[in-house]
Amino acid sequence: MKTVTLAHGNGGAENQELISKVFYKAFKNEILTKSEDAAVIEDGNLAFTTDSFTVSPLFFNGADIGKLSICGTCNDLAMMGAKPKYLTCSVIIEEGFEIKSLEKIVKSMKNELEINGAIIVSGDTKVVPKGSVDKIFINTTGIGQILQKGISSNLISSEDIIIVSRDIGCHGATIFAAREGMDMNSDLKSDCASLYPQIKALIEAGIKITALRDATRGGVSAVLNEWANQSDICIEVQEDKIPISDEVKGICELLGFEPMSLANEGTFVMAIKKEEALKALEVLQKFENSNNACIIGEVTQQYPKKVVLNSAWGTKRFLELPTGELLPRIC
Template sequence: MKITLSYGGGGKETNKLINELFYKYFDNEILTKSEDAAIIEGSERLAFTTDSFTVSPIFFNGGDIGKLSVVGTCNDLAMMGAKPKYLTCGFMIEEGLEFDELEKIVKSMAEELKKTGAKIVAGDTKVVPAGSVDKIFINTSGIGEVIRPGISASNLKKGDKILVSGDIGRHGTVIMAHRYGVETELKSDCKLLWDEVKALIDAGLDIKALRDATRGGISAVLNEWSEASGVGIEIEEEKLPISDEVVGLCEIFGFEPMDLANEGTFIVAVSEKDALKAEEILKSFNQNASIIGEVTDDDKVILKSPWGTKRVIELPKGELLPRIC
């Protein structure tokens, strides 16, 4: 068996790689919780995460690989109720990359760091021969201070409500448009999410789980939650916020918006009693935020159409859009 691009897509093949290889050799009770960040043993107030970024193109509508690397790592910490504090950064740079391009990337990283107050406190740089990497790859690790402990994908119970913080599929659609040379004014949703998460925490809501819907989109998140909590999830199709531009481009190229990556949109599960308040808070940041469904006692993720028909939403399969984040 050979590793194909589909193994990096965030869907079924990625889960197979994680569960059947990495967990086999790196098995421990922290790692196998499969959260966006690990709560460090002996200090429940610290969260730790790492990520690597290989987006192509490295500059896109709404951001670049530098902004993406800071946003992606800080958002993973935020999804565990942790305020981003310290980051490390490793650059793998292809020989021949223009210095001006590298400076633009580093500058955008600095701008995002200022917004959240986090600092890059250690790093590493490798320059490799032309053709070894595609222009630049970035790895970032982050440590955050846990403000709201107990958030986990395994917390969901029947009756909990599922919300999305904004319209879905933007980042994946923008990258797709760049790849196919399609002109569009659509911008990636790439942004920091800590302010929205903190607003939910400050309101004292019963937050069960948080997850930014990156590779594999909300389809992957909902399936991972369903498996982790041993529950079903039913989503109302008409409640899913999707822009006309995303719908149109997905129809042209044959993609499902629920499978496409987001870089500034997250899913949150809260107790039923707090759902309307959570929606109100999220709408103050993005009017497209919406309650999209609820947790059931089934074991599948179901999409219910406006006409009452239902279909199972599975983990994305195959090579969807590689090199997107």
């Protein structure tokens, strides 16, 4: 590592290398190195997380940078079993940016805040000269009230099975299509959505969740690999069980993408005790956004710290942590 490359922001292997060798090394502390979606603070009562959004284009099928900036942070809180409560919002705007576009973005944020029952309590606005930033970047940082304690990527065991909340890869495929000017003539749109309503329903149904993570940069593949590594387990996935829409399949086949590595913004992976699985699916399938939630795999001790893809024909391959540039400015 001499310079930062696009691959260092991919949510995969190089990203982890940069984070651990530069940031974790300097800032090392017990909370940070747990590497959860959000930090757990104040005696386990609050979750705290940050995300900066640089997506290009700013407006795309299914959402915009405003909606994304609230979903992204609120979802990270929800993934720790927390109710999103207080957010900060910091924007960096290029001079010349249209106020109308800014108002449209802010309106999307407001709508999505309401879905989460959260409020923006503090903000910052920077305006920088042309060429110093591409249009607008938004940071949101959130505090959530933890409703169910103990959700952690470090505690998954062979008693758990793996659920995915919906068909995968829609956000990545949508941004790619928009950026390449591909007219998909189809229903392809980003899955960008707030996940707190589903998590709240699971908790209210009395379901004990082992681990939760929204499959953003690096996709489901990154989540499963990080979990396998953090909990020292093998995750075996049935390839034919993974829900993928025809539109996403089409783009992946056309361009040689691995759908498991495509980014999502409203899709989560859950590890849960086997005996709770059917009840959890029943809860999730009541939501439009997770009506095709399903079990995709199980936890074994076959190949510790590895993710195995089992095909319908009985063959096996390892699913590695994504590497390379993937798609920059996906979120």
